[in-house]
Amino acid sequence: MRRSTEHPRPRLGVFKFASCDGCQLQLLNLETDLLPLLERIELVHFLEASSRAEPEGPFDVALVEGSVTTPGDAERILRIRERTTRLVTIGACATSGGIQALRNLADVEEWKSHVYPHPEWIETLATSTPISDHVKVDVEIQGCPVNKEQVLRVLVRLLLGAGADLPSASVCLECKRQGNPCVLVTRGIPCLGPVTRAGCGAICPSLGRDCYGCFGPAAEPNVASLMRQLEALGLPRADAVRRLRHLNGWRREFREAADALEGRGTERG
Ligand code: SF4
Numbered sequence: 685m686r687r688s689t690e691h692p693r694p695r696l697g698v699f700k701f702a703s704c705d706g707c708q709l710q711l712l713n714l715e716t717d718l719l720p721l722l723e724r725i726e727l728v729h730f731l732e733a734s735s736r737a738e739p740e741g742p743f744d745v746a747l748v749e750g751s752v753t754t755p756g757d758a759e760r761i762l763r764i765r766e767r768t769t770r771l772v773t774i775g776a777c778a779t780s781g782g783i784q785a786l787r788n789l790a791d792v793e794e795w796k797s798h799v800y801p802h803p804e805w806i807e808t809l810a811t812s813t814p815i816s817d818h819v820k821v822d823v824e825i826q827g828c829p830v831n832k833e834q835v836l837r838v839l840v841r842l843l844l845g846a847g848a849d850l851p852s853a854s855v856c857l858e859c860k861r862q863g864n865p866c867v868l869v870t871r872g873i874p875c876l877g878p879v880t881r882a883g884c885g886a887i888c889p890s891l892g893r894d895c896y897g898c899f900g901p902a903a904e905p906n907v908a909s910l911m912r913q914l915e916a917l918g919l920p921r922a923d924a925v926r927r928l929r930h931l932n933g934w935r936r937e938f939r940e941a942a943d944a945l946e947g948r949g950t951e952r953g
């Protein structure tokens with residue numbers, strides 16, 4: 685990245701929208717691995733880690749966690765985008781709308797009336813949507829939470845002017861590389877690994893349990909085919925739908941497959 689005399693070091697901002705903070709924590713969980721990076725960049729805005737707060741930037745790279753759920757969010761992300769060279773979304777909330785996107789299939793006003801004693805005080809949108817629905821996103825790092833080494837690698841590559849180089853294959857690839865017996869083939873356990881993006885290191889299958897899709901869809905996943913196979917193995921349709929409408933349920937690939945299983949039309953293109 686080209687440097688100015690005013691800002692000789694690359695400037696990083698980290699922002700939170702509707703989220704649990706888990707992906708920002710993954711960044712902090714890098715611990716001493718983060719220190720060499722911090723010597724080479726200027727950490728301009730990261731409220732979870734620093735009292736320095738300059739939300740107006742400008743930023744060479746902005747990491748954005750969380751989904752857009754309020755009118756204020758929708759305005760704030762536009763301002764961040766205007767002042768950022770490379771905008772990177774981190775985690776299922778930011779890349780898919782997150783678990784809170786369950787509201788997209790519900791009546792938010794009705795839910796508010798059940799949850800809050802004073803629903804009239806709550807200012808919210810009817811939907812929870814990924815950042816890419818609102819502004820151009822340069823890189824999406826999927827996962828709930830994200831893989832911390834993956835975030836560090838992407839950050840370093842971007843700051844060096846390279847591309848992000850994220851995996852597009854499925855969890856099965858990582859699972860097979862680790863020599864795991866396949867829980868789907870050997871035990872008939874419904875595993876979402878064939879349609880889920882690699883990057884977690886196949887943690888769940890390595891522990892003898894099924895992948896539940898927390899990294900969101902792999903590139904061009906054949907979700908309908910997998911769900912037919914899981915149903916043939918005895919997974920009830922309602923459970924198949926629940927598996928897809930989970931942390932990444934609003935991501936188009938999972939949403940359309942869940943809609944098809946439920947016999948719904950897709951809500952958006
Ligand atoms: S993607 Fe998961 S870990 Fe990250 S902020 Fe959202 S809920 Fe938390």
Ligand code: SF4
Pocket residue numbers: 855856857859860864865866867868869875876877878886889894895
């Ligand atoms: S256990 Fe799951 S992730 Fe591993 S190879 Fe089988 S289907 Fe793929």
